[in-house]
C-alpha cells in the first residue's frame with residue numbers, strides 16, 4: 001500500500017512558540033486520519049505544513065513521494081479553517097475560479113454536490129450563512145480529484161442532520177487511491193469516519209493508532225478516549 005502522507009520528527013516554532021514537537025505520523029492511501037486535540041495543540045499548523053502554506057522548522061514531510069511544493073500542492077485539496085473566497089463572488093464564480101485554478105477539479109461533481117447541499121449557484125458568497133459557507137467550501141474541496149484531502153474543522157457550523165448527510169457523502173465519494181486528514185472537535189459525530197487517529201497535545205503526538213484497535217484495546221469509543229486523555 002502506498003504511503004500518501006508521512007512526517008518524521010517534524011517540529012515548528014513560530015518566533016518563540018513551539019507549535020509542533022517531533023511529530024511522526026504516516027497515512028496509507030485509502031485511509032482517513034482523525035487529527036484530534038484541544039485548542040492550540042498544533043493541528044492547523046500541521047495541516048498548513050502539509051498543504052504547503054507553512055514550512056517546518058525541522059524534520060521531514062513527504063506527500064505522495066514529494067516534499068511540499070508545487071507538485072504536492074497539485075495533489076493536496078485543503079479546506080482551511082477560515083473562508084478564503086473573494087467577497088464579490090457568487091457560488092458560480094467560486095466554482096469557475098476553482099475549475100480554472102485546479103486541473104483536477106470535477107465540475108460535474110461540484111454541481112451534483114451543490115444540489116445535495118441545497119446551495120444556489122446565483123447566491124453571493126458574502127450572503128451565505130456560516131453553515132452554507134462551510135457547505136460551499138466542502139463542495140469545492142471535495143470536487144477535486146486529489147490524492148490527499150485535508151479538512152480543518154469542516155463541520156462546526158453545520159446543523160446535525162446536514163452533518164450526518166455530509167459525512168455519508170464524504171464516505172461515498174471517497175476513493176481507495178486517496179487519503180484524508182480531518183481535524184475536528186466533534187469527535188463523537190465524526191469518529192465513524194476514522195481509520196486512524198492521532199491525539200495531539202501541546203504540539204506532541206500523545207496517542208496514535210488504528211481507531212478500531214484502540215476501541216477494542218481500551219473498551220472505549222474514540223470520543224470517550226479523547227475525554228480521558230485530555231481531561
Ligand SMILES: Nc1ncnc2c1ncn2[C@@H]1O[C@H](COP(=O)(O)OP(=O)(O)OP(=O)(O)O)[C@@H](O)[C@H]1O
Nearest residue numbers: 014015017019037038039040041042043044045046
Ligand atoms: N502565526 C503564528 N504566530 C505565532 N504563534 C502561532 C501562530 N499560529 C499559531 N500559533 C500558535 O501555535 C499553537 C498551535 O496553533 P494551531 O493553530 O496549530 O492550533 P490548533 O490545534 O489548530 O488549535 P484550534 O483547535 O484552536 O484550531 C498555538 O499556541 C498558537 O497560538
Ligand SMILES: [Mg+2]
Nearest residue numbers: 043044081152
Ligand atoms: Mg486549528
